[in-house]
Amino acid sequence: MSTLAYVGLAEMDAGVIAFALASVVMALGFTFYSGAMEAWLVDALAATGYRGVLDRVFARGSQVTGSAMLVGTIGGGFLGQIDLSIPYVLRSALLVAVFVVAFLVMHDVGFTPRSVPAGQLPAEIARNARAGVAFGWGQRPLRLLMLASFLQLGFLSWAFYASQPYLLDLLESDAVWVVGVVAAAIALSTIVGNQVVSVASQRCGRRTTLLLIAGAVQTGAAIVLGVAGSFWIALPALLLVTAGLGVTSPVRQAYLHQLVPSEQRATVVSFDSMVSGAGGVGAQVGLGALGEARSVASAFVVGGLATAGAIPLFAAVRRIGGRADEIAGSRGGVESSCPHGLPAVATVDAVAIDELEPAIAARA
Helix, strand or coil: CHHHHHHHHHHCCCCHHHHHHHHHHHHHHHHHHHHHHHHHHHHHHHHCCCCCCHHHHHHHHHHHHHHHHHHHHHHHHHHHHHCCHHHHHHHHHHHHHHHHHHHHHCCCCCCCCCCCCHHHHHHHHHHHHHHHHHHHCCCHHHHHHHHHHHHHHHHHHHHHHHHHHHHHHHHCCCCHHHHHHHHHHHHHHHHHHHHHHHHHCCCCEEHHHHHHHHHHHHHHHHHHHHHCCCHHHHHHHHHHHHHHHHHHHHHHHHHHHHHCCHHHHHHHHHHHHHHHHHHHHHHHHHHHHHHHHCCHHHHHHHHHHHHCCHHHHHHHHHHHCCHHHEECCCCCCCCCCCCCCCCCCCCCCCCCHHHHHHHHHHHC
């Protein structure tokens, strides 16, 4: 509905406030969807006996998303040349088709929903929200990862949009097709980053190793992007930043799901998405103001330096250790000491929500 709202608001010549409200509705929908979708996937994998590593699953999913983004960028650009409303209408039709398929095919596997009377619904929502925050923010490694995401994804949410006019300025061109090529290259770079995770997850190792390396590469490339005076230097730097995102996203997702029980999975993932979104709001306001007052290049440098704050956070997660940090790859070797199969959250060793209630109530 919010996608079609863009078309309707454009026809009505509505102001920026109306478009902003439509964007807020769309963002809320994505936040709820992302949590429920990931929870459904992990529960279903555990229930059907999957014993592989989650990193590879999330990486493959991200590759599909990147491929769809690539097709959508090229196809949407072509259709937009005919009429700017066509891509939005087509997107709405595709979302309706996805809803129908999901309604008919996707069923809860590995998760038993509880019946809640309508009168108890507000209290139940508050109860699960408190439990979700306790299982997410209340666990130190997840709190550290959320803070790192606040910095990294906050910068990236601004950089994605700011990079397009910035690169055009460096190229001294206003050719629209260049923007399409850059967007397609970004999609390909994230797919490459996802493939790095797929390959790395075949062997035993630690998730924080990938997070630390990718975080350092992202920070360095973001700074280079700001100081580069050439399009041909800035573009590869941008692609390194987005390739790093292709590495960190599936690894973070897999780590999170090692520590969160099934009942709180969707809430914690949505809370994590909310923290990242808050970083995006702050970055777009702060870096946008800096770019306006000084230059976009200086905003890239400052944003890149800010992402450096994620590196000590990843290092702190590494010091905590634990099974959630271990990748049990299929090629680790028979004599390898790393555990094989889907770790304990598929069989999650976590405190039940009913046992957690007194602690939650004490915090409230």
